[in-house]
Amino acid sequence: MRKYIYTIIAASITMGAYAQKSDGSAKSLVKAETEFAETLAKKGTKSAYSDFAASDGLVFRPNPVNAKDYYRAQPEAKDVSWTPVYARVSRSGDWGFTTGPFKVGEDAYGQYFSVWKAVDGRWKLALDLGVSHNKPLNKADVQIIEPKDSFKPIFLNDKERATGANIIATTEKTLDATIKSYGISAFAGFISPDVRILFPGYEPILGKDKAIAFFNSMISKATLKTTKVDKAEGGDLAYTYGIAALDYKADLRESFNYVFVYERQADHNWNLIAMVFAPAER
16 A cells, blocks of 8 residues: 555656656647646646746746746735647747737636746746736637757857847847837838737737737837847747837827747848737836
């Protein structure tokens, strides 16, 4: 009997160790995201974020704070649910992101956005934020996009990583300067045809045409202040986050925490494939 109990305990430990397992695929990332949601529903926010968040993982509540520290100090909650409907992973398998609808209680809705990193063979939550909107009218199409190939440099050093990150930082500085010179329409030159925008009060804005129409109809000016840049070792994806000050055409300015995801194009330029604007507290 005692041996049986030990076997059950050992099996539980083994299962926990293999939860969130990363194999470099978007499918494994979606599995980790789903396990995260299931853990929260069963055990609550403290256990879920304690297990799934990276040691330096951030949640935007509303401004970025350490995920583990934040939820350790919060009351337990189990009334949050979400479903990943879009996922991408770098060809190097070191990080990826998912997004999809969330629900809090019975009548609060929105879209979440999570960046995950592979740490010791497990997916760990690096960034977590979201935007609220009314009950969705449109059903989301599920898109789990696998990397086109696999590549991870063997001898990449910190200097080379810093050089790669600086390319993205320079791209974002160029975007900021171009907006200052030519107005909000400058986003058009930096947006991918399949871009996804999450903005408070709106269901996901999908595609370049809708994105440009959205920006041109609402916003006159924008200023970006980058806080951090991270470029995948495979050289195909990168993300940034920081503070965006948006001037509406209705003579109102509002600050947002933003997360942008860039993808390297065939011409070696970097275009935005995901843009998230979550309210900031100043």
